[in-house]
Amino acid sequence: MYELMVIGGGPxxxxxxxxxxxKQLKTLLVSGDTGGQINTTLGxxxxxxxxxxxxxxxISKFETQVGQFPIDQKIGYKVKQLxxxxxxFEAITEAGDKYQxxxxxxxxxxxxxxxxxxxxxxxxxxxxxYCAICDGPVFTGQKVAVVGGGNxxxxxxxxxxxxAEHVNLISLTPLTGDQVLSNQLKDAKNLTVFLEHQTAAIKxxxxxxxIVIEDIKSGKEKELEVGGIFIEIGLVPNSDAVKGLVELNxxxxxxxxxxxxxxxPGLYAAGDVTDVxxxxxxxxxxxxxxxxxxxxxxxxxxxx
Amino acid sequence: xxxxxxTVYSTPTCPYCKRAKDYLTQxxxxxxxxNVGEDKEKAEEMIQKSKQMGVPVIVVDDDVIVGxxxxxxxxxxx
Numbered sequence: 001m002y003e004l005m006v007i008g009g010g011p012x013x014x015x016x017x018x019x020x021x022x023k024q025l026k027t028l029l030v031s032g033d034t035g036g037q038i039n040t041t042l043g044x045x046x047x048x049x050x051x052x053x054x055x056x057x058x059i060s061k062f063e064t065q066v067g068q069f070p071i072d073q074k075i076g077y078k079v080k081q082l083x084x085x086x087x088x089f090e091a092i093t094e095a096g097d098k099y100q101x102x103x104x105x106x107x108x109x110x111x112x113x114x115x116x117x118x119x120x121x122x123x124x125x126x127x128x129x130y131c132a133i134c135d136g137p138v139f140t141g142q143k144v145a146v147v148g149g150g151n152x153x154x155x156x157x158x159x160x161x162x163x164a165e166h167v168n169l170i171s172l173t174p175l176t177g178d179q180v181l182s183n184q185l186k187d188a189k190n191l192t193v194f195l196e197h198q199t200a201a202i203k204x205x206x207x208x209x210x211i212v213i214e215d216i217k218s219g220k221e222k223e224l225e226v227g228g229i230f231i232e233i234g235l236v237p238n239s240d241a242v243k244g245l246v247e248l249n250x251x252x253x254x255x256x257x258x259x260x261x262x263x264x265p266g267l268y269a270a271g272d273v274t275d276v277x278x279x280x281x282x283x284x285x286x287x288x289x290x291x292x293x294x295x296x297x298x299x300x301x302x303x304x
Numbered sequence: 305x306x307x308x309x310x311t312v313y314s315t316p317t318c319p320y321c322k323r324a325k326d327y328l329t330q331x332x333x334x335x336x337x338x339n340v341g342e343d344k345e346k347a348e349e350m351i352q353k354s355k356q357m358g359v360p361v362i363v364v365d366d367d368v369i370v371g372x373x374x375x376x377x378x379x380x381x382x
Contacts, residue, residue, distance in 0.1 A: 022362075030329065035323075039320055039323070041319060042317060054322070055319040056319045056322040056323040056326060059323065060326065075374065076373070076374060125356035125357065125358045126355075126356050126357060129357070132316070133317045134317070134318035134320060134342075134359055135315070135318070135359055136315070136317065137318075137342075138340050138342065138357050138358075139357075140341050181309075206355075208349070228357070229327060240355065270312075
């Protein structure tokens with residue numbers, strides 16, 4: 001049995017791993033990937049120590065730093081369920097592997113929110129994308145739609161108007177993104193903005209062919225012909241693995257104390273999966289460090 | 305052992321693409337990289353081979369990997 005298991009390989013989990021290793025805890029880092037949301041971040045200018053660094057480069061630096069310590073790593077193994085067992089916890093991965101530890105730092109982060117409309121799941125990757133900066137250029141010269149009204153949606157639109165034939169922006173509410181971004185939209189000639197419209201369905205056989213939108217005031221539906229749909233409507237916490245085990249808030253975030261304690265003794269949580277205010281790389285890293293140090297204290301108390 | 309033919313379909317802005325290419329470079333594996341944002345023909349080829357439109361797509365001989373899946377990439381390169 002490990003002393004500590006860190007679940008999640010984003011900035012919170014990586015920082016927790018470094019701190020756990022420096023406390024010489026017998027540690028396992030288990031995660032579906034490394035880097036988490038940094039994988040969909042192009043440039044970072046607010047992580048201290050780097051005036052500017054690209055997402056992949058920062059991840060690689062994190063990996064190197066974690067890799068210099070003698071901890072076990074299982075990367076590519078997503079934890080499906082975490083449960084209590086005698087003397088600690090057991091994590092079960094999607095592949096069916098089981099790992100046990102006395103304490104846990106949960107740092108599973110967040111993932112893109114889905115629209116939950118017909119056609120979305122079937123056409124994901126077939127024209128439906130949750131990463132505009134990744135897949136945007138594939139749709140050069142095509143008609144596309146962006147769903148959302150926040151900063152991510154507006155940034156996606158600003159990138160896409162440069163390369164797409166036409167961009168449709170579909171937002172449930174008035175635009176909530178920064179004024180400086182929405183001002184830049186005014187110059188775009190190949191952009192149509194649909195405010196207070198919701199997405200009713202995504203159409204297409206093999207690939208996306210269109211999107212059905214509904215005016216929420218009049219209830220009128222219309223279908224727009226598009227080849228790509230970028231969904232930028234925020235994030236949801238990856239807390240499915242601990243549902244029923246630990247207390248969550250109404251958004252599904254794990255509630256933590258300032259000491260990163262959850263409602264379950266021995267289970268600590270850090271970063272974007274928690275209700276910590278401000279979801280930032282530097283905050284997540286700090287929270288990961290705190291959680292590992294608290295877990296270390298807990299393990300010390302267990303043995304004395 | 306004959307070298308495997310590795311092809312990467314990517315976009316210049318996609319962080320996962322960069323991670324995948326950095327990983328191959330680090331392992332000393334030569335590969336051909338196509339920018340599917342500019343090369344329409346190769347974009348079509350990628351969609352045909354992978355039956356989807358997300359990047360990166362990595363083709364090792366005849367095997368197609370969608371996304372940067374390090375575990376799968378390692379097993380195909382082994």
